[in-house]
Amino acid sequence: MGKHLVGNHIRKLRFNQDEMTQQQLADKVGVTRQTIVALEKGNYSPSLELAFRIAMAFDLPLEEVFFYGEDTKA
Amino acid sequence: MTYQEKKSIVSLFSAVLIFASYCLYMVPRYPEEGLASADTFRYWGTFVLMLALFSVIAHIVISIIFNIVYRVTTREKEPNFADELDKLIDLKAFRNSFFAFILGFLLAMGSLVVEQPLAVMFIILIGAGFVSEVTGALTRLYHYRKGV
Numbered sequence: 001m002g003k004h005l006v007g008n009h010i011r012k013l014r015f016n017q018d019e020m021t022q023q024q025l026a027d028k029v030g031v032t033r034q035t036i037v038a039l040e041k042g043n044y045s046p047s048l049e050l051a052f053r054i055a056m057a058f059d060l061p062l063e064e065v066f067f068y069g070e071d072t073k074a
Numbered sequence: 075m076t077y078q079e080k081k082s083i084v085s086l087f088s089a090v091l092i093f094a095s096y097c098l099y100m101v102p103r104y105p106e107e108g109l110a111s112a113d114t115f116r117y118w119g120t121f122v123l124m125l126a127l128f129s130v131i132a133h134i135v136i137s138i139i140f141n142i143v144y145r146v147t148t149r150e151k152e153p154n155f156a157d158e159l160d161k162l163i164d165l166k167a168f169r170n171s172f173f174a175f176i177l178g179f180l181l182a183m184g185s186l187v188v189e190q191p192l193a194v195m196f197i198i199l200i201g202a203g204f205v206s207e208v209t210g211a212l213t214r215l216y217h218y219r220k221g222v
Contacts, residue, residue, distance in 0.1 A: 031158070034079075034218065035160075038159060038218075038221055041221065044159055044222050047158055
C-alpha cells in the first residue's frame, strides 16, 4: 500500500493539547482508535467530513492539521 | 495491536477451525450408495445447510468469547460501532470474498462441463465458500495493518 499524499500533524497536535490520547481524540471526532492510528501512520486519508471534525477538535483551520503532498512547514 | 486487527486474526482462525471440525464430522457420514442417489443429494444439501447454521452459531460464540477475553486482558471496551475506515475495509473484504466465491462457482460449473462427478462440483462449491471466508478475513487483516 503506497503512502498517501494527504499528510497530517495529528500526533504533534495531540501532544500540544495536554498529551491528548488517541482514544480521547477518537471519542471527540466519533471514530475508533484504530482510525486515529491509521491516520497518524499515514495509512489512511480521511473523508472531508472527518478531516473537518479533527480540525475542529483541535480548534484549528483544516490546512494547519492536514497538508497535501510534501509538508512545507515541517 | 488494535482490537480490529486481533478480531481479524480470530475470525481467520475460527473460519479454519469451524470448517475443519465440521468436515471431520461430516466426511465419514458420506453415503456409500450410488454416486447420484437421492441419499447423496440429501447428504450434500444437509452438508451445506448445516455448515451455514453451524458456522453462524460458532462465529457468534467465538466472537462473544473473544470480546470477554479482550475486555479482561486489555481492560478496554471493544468499539461498538463501525466508522468510515471500518466500512471501507468491510467493502474491500466483501469484494475480494465475493470474487473468490464467484471464481469457485465458475470452477464448480466447469467441473460439470468436463463431466466430473457431482461430488466434485459440491466439493469445489463448498471449498469456494471456505476460501471466500478466509479471503475476507485476510483482506481485513491486511488493510487494518497496512492501510487503505
